[in-house]
Amino acid sequence: MTATPEVASSGKTATTGTIINPATGDVAGRVQWTDPADIPAIAAGLRAAQRGWEQRGPKGRARVLARYATWLGEHRDEIERLLIDETGKSTVDAAQEVPLAIMILSYYIKTMEKALAPETRPAALPFLAIKKITVHYRPRALVSIIAPWNYPVANALMDAIGALAAGCAVLLKPSERTPLTAEVLLRGWQESGGSDVLALAQGAREVSEAVIDVADYIQFTGSSATGTKVMERAARRLTPVSLELGGKDPLIVLEDADIELAANAAVWGAMFNAGQTCVSTERVYVLEPVYDEFVAAVVRAVKALDVGAGDGKHFGALIDEAQVAVTERHVNDAVAAGARALTGGKRPSGPGSFYPPTVLVDVDHSMAAMTEETFGPTLPIMKVATVAEAIRLANDSPYGLSAAVFSKDVNRAKDIAVQLDCGAVNINDVISNLMCTTAPMGGWKTSGIGARFGGADGIRKFCRQETVVVPRTSAGAGGNYYNNSLKTLTRMNRLMTTLALARPKRTLKGTGT
Template identity: 80%
Template sequence: MTATQDSLPDTSTIRNPATGAVAGSVRWTDPADIPRIAAGLRKAQKEWEARGAQGRARVLARYAVWLGDHRAEIESLLIKETGKSATDAAQEVPLLIMIAAYYIKTMEKALAPERRPAALPFLAIKRVEVHYRPRPLVGIIAPWNYPVANALMDAIAALAAGCAVLLKPSERTPLTAELLLRGWQDCGAPEVLALTQGAREVSEAVIDNSDFVQFTGSCATGAKVMERAARTLTPVSLELGGKDPMLVLDDADVDLAAHAAVWGAFFNAGQTCVSVERVYVLESVYDRFVDAVVRDVKNLKIGAGDGNDFGAMIDETQLAVTERHVADAKEKGARVLTGGERTAGAGTFYPPTVLVDVDHSMLCMTEETFGPTLPIMKVSTVGEAVRLANDSPYGLSAAVFSKNIQRAKDVAVELDCGAVNVNDVISNLMCTTAPMGGWKTSGMGARFGGAEGLRKYCRQEAVVAPRTNVGAGGNYYNNSQRALKRMNTMMTKLALRGPRRKAK
């Protein structure tokens, strides 16, 4: 939601940021057409919900197979559209297939009516059930950094829940979404997945016409999405930015930690919401860790496509943020051990940049860079590392490295964030049984989370039915005042049994 719809022509040419070559073109959606598109999706959703979990699972299974069969085609277009390396592009489709496989296996049980016990003995005459009814239309506003994974990881769950989905990919990376929609159609799936293309006005129309909005992107834009959705009291789930810390304790496997830091910081050219954006290292292992990081970085191959580890940044705007953060760090006394200046020649390449002698006066330690920087700070104690890690408005994820797993877990629960990886980075993204959500300005709600990953797209409906008519209507107006008083006295005494025992 950074550009206006008026600034976009009816048809746009998308260029590869690594080469400047034309990757393809796309036709933008007229925002005025979105209510009509939404109405068609709502109509189709009724039949989709009526298929039940098993019927929907069969369609999703066909789609998962299609994704696997067309993986090479998807990744080729992804590289053209984003300038990714082949290493980075290869991660997205397998993640989607894994997510689909998980929900196909679990969705029937997760969405089945859930029986709840009576709260108190005198309510045992009632049978309580909670039904999970899909929200008719889920709007998904996806970002540019993972155009395939971030578009569909939420769409698959919403479709599994029985919703229709209106997807709006980033205007920077609209091409792969067209291919993903074609795959859905090729599988013979019903018309419960539709695509809109455009910028701010299209995003606003998607929000206005949806029953639930899943947004992934920056904190500033997330706030705008939430404000827009509040006008219609539309619930939202926001997965926003991060400044994810990594803590390397004095008993860590230094080589493992260094390998993880390099991959976690520079995967996808650092354009990952859960990337390693700052590292705090205990002083006893600091020098060894820095040396190992520099060694690993020097082995990386820079370039888009096959044979490379590290691709281009999405555009000049994003590259400028990295340049600003590095310049600020250097001005305030940081040393650059690798990289530090954009790569000469064509393309928006900025090399992996390792910074030391950093502190919290520098933007590279406090603002989200979303680029290929790895600032490393020496600390004296674990307590100092925890304090500095928590000294941030962000709270998405973190990592702790120690050979003592219990020690690492004890540190993990002191960190103010939605997920912590022990002796690994980013791996929580693959744990679909656990929630992925941010604290503080890093978002609200969560994606994944086992059954909750499906139920978030549902409305809960409580159905309370009698087991017997005995006791029904005890508090109706047609009863005597004496009977009502007797009943309320009995209810109070029974309800107080537990609290009285607990209060002793």
């Protein structure tokens, strides 16, 4: 379990904390907590540095980001060792984060200049063509990023990269459970020649509140409950937010699916990073004709998994005892209500915050394991009679982050995908939308507001839009000003109305309405 900032007898937050590896109980390192009272001064420094960073332009910023990408690649081993020490991950899980960050960096380095270029917009009506319209994307001075503990590198950088590319300064508040990796990321930025537009704020709730209060834009990743509190705090200053929140992602297996592929995908999607992934597979709906075959294939795959931190293991520890308790509660409540655990189901003896991969059957929506976010290594599987029932149950959730559909008929799977209420659907795969840096990643319902990365929007989200309207000619200037005669104004208004109504009338005539 990792340490959080402790309150001393004086009432002040302790200045340092010890971070414990949740897999071994060993000390992973120590962290200097940030005094919330210091955050306005940190923010002022970032704002001062941001002006010069913006003035470098996209090409100048791209060169710094390219050096940073190179640094991350050169220090990948160091970062991954720290990830394992700080989170209790397996080597397989730790190895995913740096490559994803480098991939996002690579994409934005080559696209950021075009994404940030002013856009010319056409006139809505011919008589407005006397004006030249351009939309400019100007960075928000200071972006605050509140990152979670499950992917300390990826979740921090996938947002920070877009903001830095846009020309913003970034104040990063990593989780108090995993603060050490962020220190290395900051060191890398500095060693890559990055200007003082990236800073850290280390701590828990009070630090988060202070970080929100100084920001021009907030990117938060975490639970839906905490996301609500972030939005409430941000609303005090009308600060815009982007929230990537919880999920209960469904996977639908049709009767014509490749069962081995679907089963292995479900197991990987559910167990990767010990189930501590926002887009992990948290519930499965299988058409009745292939249900038994699918369950048998899942059980075979799960029994082959080796749990433990470090080398040679499939997945590691949960982040702390609180996360183990949630997983235990969901499994125990389901079994008490009639479900069966075909694998796992009980926490092993011994040290560390481990929980075995657990396959649950005979489940339904009366059970928390099927309706609440578990964020642990469980895979509840439910038999359904029809595709319509699978769609209805998949949508029967307050969450809507992502989903998956398995079928050999891709067109049929696509038809189902667009009936699912979520931000992304993977066909014959899971979690792969995270690799699609050209497309948005965001949730519906209580899974979030807005989207992270995803094409030009992944940079522009950190910008304000400014429209500049320039006259192409002086002819007709001031035609509707007060200094004109009433006759002129009346003629002008009639002309505007006539021209504006021309297209609606043609549209109605063409439809026979």
